[in-house]
Amino acid sequence: MTEPLWTFEALVAAMRGRPTSTAAPAISGISIDSRTVKPGDAFFAIRGDRFDGHDFVGKAAAQGAAVAVIAEDRLSALGRLTIPLVVVGDVLAALESLGRAARARSVAGIAAVTGSVGKTTTKEMLARALAATGPTHFSPASFNNHWGVPLTLARMPADAAYAVFEIGMNHPGEIVPLVQQVRPHVGIITTIEPVHVEFFPDGIEGITRAKAEIFAGIERGGVAILNRDNPQFEPLALMAIDSGVERVLGFGENGDAEARLTAIDLLPDHSSVKADILGREVRFTIGAPGRHLVQNALAVLLAVHILGGDLDLAADSLSGMAAPAGRGAQHVLSLGEGEALLIDESYNANPTSMRAAIAVLAASKPAPGGKRIAVLGDMLELGERSGEMHAGLVEPLTAAGIDRVYCAGRLMQALWSVLPSDMQGQYAETAEELDVILGDAIAGGDVIMVKGSKGSRMTPLVERLTTRFAKPEPDNAGQDPEIEGLA
Structure with a gap:
């Protein structure tokens, strides 16, 4: 039998919490998101910037949470619940205490x-x-x-x-x-x-x-x-x-x-x-x-x-090792006249990571007739030198021999304005506006690299491109290969 992650007694002791019942379920996991709660988890109702976990205790219980850790000042408002509760002064502080206990053991x-x-x-x-x-x-x-x-x-x-x-x-x-x-x-x-x-x-x-x-x-x-x-x-x-x-x-x-x-x-x-x-x-x-x-x-x-x-x-x-999503993961796009390769670097961006991603694009090998295409969104939180840092990307792009550059976002105008005309693909104010533009521009054999800060919304652009140009399933998709082979 697999040992539990936490016994109920150890969980309560680590947080100096107050149980509301005599039930003492074993804890197999820790969650702060009701959408991903698994049976046996302890759900911590953390107050975030946009949501309050106390509003989702019922949902966590419905998904099989073994216990919920809640704040004292929210107890009376929660009403009747079907799972044991552990009451603490501050839920995030309680999670920190549990983390320290995990480190200590x-x-x-x-x-x-x-x-x-x-x-x-x-x-x-x-x-x-x-x-x-x-x-x-x-x-x-x-x-x-x-x-x-x-x-x-x-x-x-x-x-x-x-x-x-x-x-x-x-x-x-x-x-x-x-x-x-x-x-x-x-x-x-x-x-x-x-x-x-x-x-x-x-x-x-x-x-x-x-x-x-x-x-x-x-x-x-x-x-x-x-x-x-x-x-x-x-x-x-x-x-x-x-x-x-x-x-x-x-x-x-x-x-x-x-x-x-x-x-x-x-x-x-x-x-x-x-x-x-x-x-x-x-x-x-x-x-x-x-x-x-x-x-x-x-x-x-x-x-x-x-x-x-x-x-x-x-x-x-x-x-x-494979590159994770948003950090170099590669996707094959199925186009009418062939396939293109999309390199997803969309998770975040700064001048250093941009140069690294451009180097990866430069090392790629487009098929005959294909192009190396960079699709770049704003780099955020760069302060007073932001314009200079965006414009400075022209140097690695040119040195790498990138064929076309598409830019999205107000800050990327600084780069767009200094790109050689033969490298300019198209500029758009938002990543969403590049959907149709890129869909019409990319062709079989191309290698496309997409990168930008999270706030530039380049990740949804990647998702839309990979969905639109998903590789078709084979005609026999879903059949059991062993049964099929008995014929």
């Missing part, structure tokens, strides 16, 4: 990942690499904020051998309370770039200090892993030492990096790599394209080694 080797770019893919790579050695816990999405981190902690099984957490921020001071909950043995900073610079009047220096907050939570004897090729390596290393981190290691192409890239073959759908990891030669393949993934894979293998994982198994595991 854990014997896992724990890593935390932050950085301006590449947090989620690095977390996914590291989780995959550690899972080759032992049971590994990690969040299924970008749960990197004030509710995502404690939720991921609270879901951590007591018997996990490893755990990987993503930690994000938009403003100074946001990382400290999160990393102090996680208390990692290894802290990774992928890179420092001008992201969310709108909220940092002192620019890259302020961003560097904010990311360095991860050092405040690294356990005694722990390790900081930093990008040796990034100009902020030295300031970060000094901040790590000042924070009491005993060991600082670097990754990259720099000759002093402890995880050093020595050879690389970048291909349209994967990369072959040779690296030196603390003096040991490691050869591996990453099953998704992009030099940026190779760079962060060096940090991953270094972290695996530090946490006691099997380096050979970890390296082998990376060949099975």
Whole structure:
């Protein structure tokens, strides 16, 4: 029999809550979203910016929640419910307390990942690499904020051998309370770039200090892993030492990096790599394209080694990695005269990730007669230099030999105005307006890359294109192949 994630008694004790009944169901999961509640979950009725979880306790109960955690001031308004309740002063604070209890009972080797770019893919790579050695816990999405981190902690099984957490921020001071909950043995900073610079009047220096907050939570004897090729390596290393981190290691192409890239073959759908990891030669393949993934894979293998994982198994595991949706996932579009390839980079965007995505597009191989097409939406939160940063994309686009560029959004006008006329596809004020335009413009053999900040609405554009040009199901779709073969 599988052990429960939490006994009812341990759940209540961790939160110092007040049960409203004598029922004591075992807890198999933790949820804050009534739409995804599974039987046996504890549902936490968190008040969000747009919704209050207390309004959905009934729905959670109907979907099989074993218990609901609610705020004292909402108890009388909930009426009669069919599941046990645990009453607390503040539901989010209770979730944080449960997360801390999960961390306190854990014997896992724990890593935390932050950085301006590449947090989620690095977390996914590291989780995959550690899972080759032992049971590994990690969040299924970008749960990197004030509710995502404690939720991921609270879901951590007591018997996990490893755990990987993503930690994000938009403003100074946001990382400290999160990393102090996680208390990692290894802290990774992928890179420092001008992201969310709108909220940092002192620019890259302020961003560097904010990311360095991860050092405040690294356990005694722990390790900081930093990008040796990034100009902020030295300031970060000094901040790590000042924070009491005993060991600082670097990754990259720099000759002093402890995880050093020595050879690389970048291909349209994967990369072959040779690296030196603390003096040991490691050869591996990453099953998704992009030099940026190779760079962060060096940090991953270094972290695996530090946490006691099997380096050979970890390296082998990376060949099975596929780019996630919005971060390089590839889709085949079925057109009347053939097929086109769509590269979905729509999850978010900043100047650094834009350049990385453009490099992936440049490495792609259109079919004969096909074009490389970039479809770009606004990059948000760039502050006073936004226009300059958008216009600056003309350089990597031109150098990469991109055939056509389609732009959407007010900020992208800065790029559109400096594009060579032979590269200009079309400009639109919104991503929605590009639907018909792109549908008429793309042709068999093309490779199309779509990217923009989340607020630019490029992800729905990808969804509409993949739906409109979905590959037809074969005529025998849905038939049982074994029964069909008996004929």
